[in-house]
Amino acid sequence: TAPARPAGTVDVKHMKWWGWGVEGVGFRHEDKPAFAPFVEKAIGLDLRQAASTARPDFADLKVPDSRAPEKFVDALGEIVGDGNVVVDDMARVVHTYGKSLRDLVRVRAGEIARTPDVVVYPADEAEVRAVVDTAVDLDAVIIPFGGGSNIAGSLEPHADEDRVVVSLDLGRLRRVLDIDTDSGTARIQAGALGPDLEAQLNEAGWTLGHFPDSFTHSTLGGWVATRSSGMQSDKYGDIADIVRGLRVVRPGGVLVIRPVPSASTGPSVREMVVGSEGRLGVITEVTAQVHRLPEKRDIYAYFFKNLDHGLAAMREIAESDAAPSVTRISDANETGFSLATGKEAKGIAKAAQAGLMAFLKKRGWNLDEMCLSFIGFEGGAAHAKRQKAIVDRIVRRHHGLGVGKGPGALYDQKKFDTPYIRDFLLDRGAAGDVSETAAPWSKLRQVHAEAYRAAHDAFGRIGRRGWIMSHLSHSYHSGACLYFTFAFVFGDDPLGEYDTVKRAVQQAFIDAGGTLSHHHGVGLEHARWLEQDISPQGVTVLSGLLAAADPGGNFNPRKIV
Ligand code: FAD
Structure with a gap:
């Protein structure tokens, strides 16, 4: 059983345990006169009624006990300092989920089947190495944690995981280490949140140019691990284009991809790490393309x-x-x-x-x-x-x-305030969620039409008045990303209804020629479509890579495949 430890003294901020962003900030509609009539028409929700779905008090949640043996927690404390190892309930709940609708519905309902047993905050790569080696020696599971903003179910420990689960939070690795001004590249620690790294780069006259809508609460390492894409990607590229070099801590060593502009050493290990969702190790440092601040x-x-x-x-x-x-x-x-x-x-x-x-x-x-x-x-x-x-x-x-x-x-x-609308709807018993894809220009119109048709069929099946809307958000030479938002008022079975709509939209993407996700990754949420997306042989190759690279299944097991 876990030792009774005080809450950590770590200087790393996290989002609300029950929703997006920071406490005290939320969406308001009173100053937007057209909003309430719009919502009533779209999904039949009357905003004049007060919030109807009470959030539980944290104290009422049934948080499973930590299973980390005291000796193990002490060993981690020796590596990172006692105040940087945390087993309290709040920290473990915050590190359990990302911010998908499924995550939020469950955490608000107090459904927490399994949490990490211990959260550890190393200060540098040497400490990450020592934590990884100590954890793998114990055959523990290691789940790297960036900002906790993913919406693909990329963080959650499996409910029947009976090994000790360590959430390795990169939040203290947040410095821009060096800028190579000749090459336009910067070495940046992986735990840096968007605003942190932009402030440091801007001070020196540079920008990364990566601005996802989750920018304020997501990290460079998380962006790389989920193949993220930002609003200005048409100019700066997706994170996959921005990453040049990488350092990834693995048992007994560090995988190093040196920052070169291009290389013919294929298959590209750099590309394997991009999108690996913690399954190949812990990214500690990224050498990224940066650009001079535009005039x-x-x-x-x-x-x-x-x-x-x-x-x-x-x-x-x-x-x-x-x-x-x-x-x-x-x-x-x-x-x-x-x-x-x-x-x-x-x-x-x-x-x-x-x-x-x-x-x-x-x-x-x-x-x-x-x-x-x-x-x-x-x-x-x-x-x-x-x-x-x-x-x-x-x-x-x-x-x-x-x-x-x-x-x-x-x-x-x-744009950075929009994410708060989802909590506003959840407070009122309604779902608002997203699915996004990319498809060739020749198929884009059909993907749009099919996703609409599938969503409306699904709304019919669950017997709810539903809403769907979409935008094209990133353009490429050969096609574009289409991003869909759907909403409806929950009936008796929120997650069952959500699954019906989400699955219908995702399947429509695949059937009409799009991918399962343009920039949210695979996690647990999208894994069921992977075979249809990259073929059974593609999944065989990927499974083989992950099994060989992590034979003990210690790194974020069961995500992606
Ligand atoms: P986390 O959620 O902490 O982790 C995600 C995955 O990456 C996990 O598997 C984790 O183990 C792994 N990981 C994290 N750090 C590391 C590391 N250092 N080494 C190895 N593995 C690691 N995404 C976009 O791309 N564009 C958007 O515009 C966008 N908008 C969003 C808006 C909202 C409201 C929300 C809720 C999400 C949005 N997302 C968007 C999704 C999310 O922000 C991204 O997936 C983001 O890249 C996750 O980063 P994070 O630091 O929060 O990672």
């Missing part, structure tokens, strides 16, 4: 008459000489949602908005089909101007209309 960074908003026009424009932009940093277009449903989350416009802004809508109607647009797009331009002033000129010509060819920088700036400010 200009603007996001412009455009409206398109409908999704077909908008997607055609996005495809043409991807094929053109323009290289915008962001290409994003919301479908009609999501455009309606975005307009409904705006604060009440007053004075000139209100008149301008009304004038714009009247103008579009006069042009023959059906405002229920209209699509809002954001396109970003970054770099030197002349470069940004030229890019915008190319994009503007393409937008005009597709009958789009530019509406300036105002909405783009607003979107840029709001």
